Amino acid sequence: MSFVAKATTQRLLAVHGWSGTILGLFLYLIVVTGAVAVFAGELRTWSQPGLDNQAVFDRPLKLERPLAPTLAKLSESVSEAYKEEVQISGRNDGQLQIVFHGHAKNDQGKTEDTRVLHVLDPSTHEVLSREEGFQSEMPPPPRSALMDFIVTLHVNLHAPDPWGLYMTGILGFVMVIATVSGLILHRHIITDLFVSPRLSSRLLNSRDRHTLAGTWSLPFGFILAFTGAFFSFALTIGVPVLAFAAFGGDTDRLIEVIQPIEIIAKSPGQVASIDEIIADSSARVGIAPSSIRLADYNAEAFSVRVNHLPLEGGINGVSNLYDGSTGKFISIAPFVGTTPSAGSSFASLMGPLHFGNFGGLVSKLVWGALGAALAYVTLSGLQLWVRRRAERPAWAWMNNTVILTGYGVPITMLGAAFGYFPALGLSADASYWTALGFLGSAAALLVLGVLVRKAARLTLILQWTMILALALTPCLRLSFGGHSWFELMQRQDVTSLAIDLLFWIGAIWGLVSMLNIKLWPSKTVETRSVPAE
Amino acid sequence: MAAMLKSVSRWLLAGPVALIAAVLVMGGSTQFLPVGPAGIDNILFPILLFPGIWAIFFFIAVMFDHVWKAALLILGASAVHAYLLFTAFSAG
Numbered sequence: 001m002s003f004v005a006k007a008t009t010q011r012l013l014a015v016h017g018w019s020g021t022i023l024g025l026f027l028y029l030i031v032v033t034g035a036v037a038v039f040a041g042e043l044r045t046w047s048q049p050g051l052d053n054q055a056v057f058d059r060p061l062k063l064e065r066p067l068a069p070t071l072a073k074l075s076e077s078v079s080e081a082y083k084e085e086v087q088i089s090g091r092n093d094g095q096l097q098i099v100f101h102g103h104a105k106n107d108q109g110k111t112e113d114t115r116v117l118h119v120l121d122p123s124t125h126e127v128l129s130r131e132e133g134f135q136s137e138m139p140p141p142p143r144s145a146l147m148d149f150i151v152t153l154h155v156n157l158h159a160p161d162p163w164g165l166y167m168t169g170i171l172g173f174v175m176v177i178a179t180v181s182g183l184i185l186h187r188h189i190i191t192d193l194f195v196s197p198r199l200s201s202r203l204l205n206s207r208d209r210h211t212l213a214g215t216w217s218l219p220f221g222f223i224l225a226f227t228g229a230f231f232s233f234a235l236t237i238g239v240p241v242l243a244f245a246a247f248g249g250d251t252d253r254l255i256e257v258i259q260p261i262e263i264i265a266k267s268p269g270q271v272a273s274i275d276e277i278i279a280d281s282s283a284r285v286g287i288a289p290s291s292i293r294l295a296d297y298n299a300e301a302f303s304v305r306v307n308h309l310p311l312e313g314g315i316n317g318v319s320n321l322y323d324g325s326t327g328k329f330i331s332i333a334p335f336v337g338t339t340p341s342a343g344s345s346f347a348s349l350m351g352p353l354h355f356g357n358f359g360g361l362v363s364k365l366v367w368g369a370l371g372a373a374l375a376y377v378t379l380s381g382l383q384l385w386v387r388r389r390a391e392r393p394a395w396a397w398m399n400n401t402v403i404l405t406g407y408g409v410p411i412t413m414l415g416a417a418f419g420y421f422p423a424l425g426l427s428a429d430a431s432y433w434t435a436l437g438f439l440g441s442a443a444a445l446l447v448l449g450v451l452v453r454k455a456a457r458l459t460l461i462l463q464w465t466m467i468l469a470l471a472l473t474p475c476l477r478l479s480f481g482g483h484s485w486f487e488l489m490q491r492q493d494v495t496s497l498a499i500d501l502l503f504w505i506g507a508i509w510g511l512v513s514m515l516n517i518k519l520w521p522s523k524t525v526e527t528r529s530v531p532a533e
Numbered sequence: 534m535a536a537m538l539k540s541v542s543r544w545l546l547a548g549p550v551a552l553i554a555a556v557l558v559m560g561g562s563t564q565f566l567p568v569g570p571a572g573i574d575n576i577l578f579p580i581l582l583f584p585g586i587w588a589i590f591f592f593i594a595v596m597f598d599h600v601w602k603a604a605l606l607i608l609g610a611s612a613v614h615a616y617l618l619f620t621a622f623s624a625g
Contacts (some may be wrong), residue, residue: 015595170586174587229584237556238580245560245574245618258573285551334571341569343577350581506537 009185016181017385018233021398023174024382025405027146030171030408032380033154034224035371038356038364040147044092046496046503047420048144049483051092058307060288061090062122066275070125074098074118075297082116082132089291093142096120102298106134111226118402145430146420149438150413162236169232176226178216178381203387210380217414220370221377227354258336272327274304280329283321290317294324305333315358316348361495379406398459404449407462408442414469416474425480462513471507474500539600546595546604554611555587561614564621 020027036043044141045051067088075083084102093197100116112137119128131138156164186192192215194206214221239251247253247280274292282288285308298304302324309317311518319333334340335348356367389395419437421432450459477500478484490496544551566575579586590607597603 005598007598011595015547032537039541173584173587176584177591180588180592192580208589226584230581233583234580238583239558241556241560242563242576242580246564248622254576325603336577337573341571341574341577343569343581344571346581427592 012181012185016178016185019174019178019321020381021385022380023171024378025401027175027399028375028378028405029167030154030373031375033150034054034373035368036413037151037154038368038371040151042495042499044144044147045493046499047146047477048142049481051142059090060290062096063288064123065125067278068274070120072273078116082114085292086290086297088251091119093143094122096122103288109502114134142511145434149416149434165232167235169229169236172225172232175221175434176229179222179225183218206380207384209375210384213380214377217289217373221374223353227350230350231354254486272324277304277322277327278306284320286311286319286485289369310358317353391493397454400449401452401460403455403462404445407466408445411445411462411469412438412441414473417473421480463510467507467510467514470503470510475501543594544602546600546607547591550607551590551594552587554590554607555583555625557614557618558586559583559615564617
């Protein structure tokens with residue numbers, strides 16, 4: 001039984017339905033792009049030839065020879081102004097990156113990060129490229145314009161900051177209230193977990209399916225929405241408000257308190273071997289580090305923070321802190337602050353819970369699947385809301401809009417790929433053509449929505465378009481300079497091969513459904529109209 | 534007319550007022566939350582819990598039978614935290 005009064009239930013139902021109706025289409029866009037963005041690393045490798053076959057944050061550094069001589073040699077060629085901090089990390093093209101950085105005033109008189117960026121061969125430590133200047137002038141790391149486009153669409157809808165983040169933050173909040181109100185509205189939450197969709201009418205069948213998928217994905221939906229809203233609002237609202245509250249509006253001071261640079265006791269003239277520090281840290285944790293940060297590198301004493309990825313079964317990585325002068329182990333560095341705290345532990349959970357990247361490909365697959373379930377819940381909820389009002393003419397157009405968006409979001413993402421791959425192959429501006437592919441397909445769908453009024457016909461056209469787009473995407477990748485299957489096998493890149501196959505499996509599945517080919521006996525749903533409960 | 538006024542008040546309370554209240558509580562609570570061993574818990578928890586604070590005010594506005602009771606609670610919390618914010622900022 002529901003534990004709230006009838007009037008409250010009605011208000012909650014209105015909140016649950018109307019919040020979904022007004023913002024549900026945008027929410028669906030965010031959820032679908034989010035489910036795809038979970039695999040951003042894998043899809044970058046798949047879509048951009050030459051990138052390493054793992055996401056950059058998913059692997060330890062390739063340290064094939066001592067770093068100390070290389071670091072000393074590079075340090076000699078770098079001005080002292082760039083030695084506030086040194087960062088050593090991997091790149092997604094498999095190279096090693098050593099960045100010296102400091103701060104200076106730019107042309108507008110604003111303080112900006114300055115950098116000397118070295119890209120090195122990880123085997124020989126030969127310097128492949130060297131760039132010096134402001135951070136904004138640095139060449140971007142090798143990347144896939146296609147995945148950058150989709151991830152940015154998820155993060156801020158390509159709207160200028162902070163407005164884009166405000167919008168996605170509000171959508172996250174809408175999802176929080178939709179999940180919580182859904183939880184309160186459930187009259188039989190345990191039985192709803194095992195409800196068998198009724199076959200007496202299409203509407204009741206849809207309602208039961210929405211309830212089933214919604215009930216199972218409630219906790220996950222809440223976690224994703226909460227962490228997503230946090231990421232959108234933390235920098236845009238949280239930091240300025242808290243800087244105002246605690247530091248008289250000084251944002252830099254707030255950042256310094258949350259993420260201080262460790263000051264180590266001075267031991268003049270000594271520089272410990274970075275390789276011994278790395279070896280000690282690796283022995284303590286059990287795996288090689290993923291990145292290393294040397295803070296206050298231009299001072300007589302400096303600190304070295306050695307970051308390791310999570311071990312199997314762990315959610316968070318480990319950062320070991322060392323005295324850079326003596327090589328002495330200081331402590332395990334907390335996620336934020338200088339000493340472990342409840343706030344730091346809580347903050348460290350936000351990223352892994354939102355990105356699902358704590359358990360390798362397995363946790364990503366679970367997060368991706370749950371994301372897909374949430375997309376279904378969002379869309380089926382919208383369809384239910386619209387179908388209940390189908391008799392009213394004003395709602396007829398909304399039904400077509402839901403259908404158009406439901407198929408349109410994946411089709412326009414594939415449209416972006418249709419702009420991206422030829423541009424990549426023909427050495428054109430891939431970012432421009434990706435955006436054009438997305439917007440062009442979105443415009444074509446809008447015209448289709450205006451021209452085709454009958455929902456059944458619109459659905460049919462969109463389904464065939466999707467099948468065709470799914471089938472052609474791997475062909476485009478292979479035709480415009482992407483690694484062949486033989487090359488992928490040589491590179492031991494099974495994931496990219498599997499992604500190609502998944503596109504074709506999706507197309508075949510769609511085809512089987514469209515042609516109504518019975519692979520196994522199934523029960524039929526009656527199409528008679530029955531009022532929803 | 535009274536019913537419509539009540540309805541509009543409720544949705545105003547659940548919308549912009551709940552958001553402003555959540556921002557004020559996030560800022561004001563830095564003044565009384567424990568700082569913890571690292572001296573940052575009073576800053577981290579409000580920022581981490583902001584979506585939750587906002588949702589709580591939203592549901593208070595929607596679920597309370599009497600709008601005035603919800604308004605009293607939300608505006609009262611806002612006033613207390615606005616005062617805490619003001620004193621903190623005045624003290625520099």
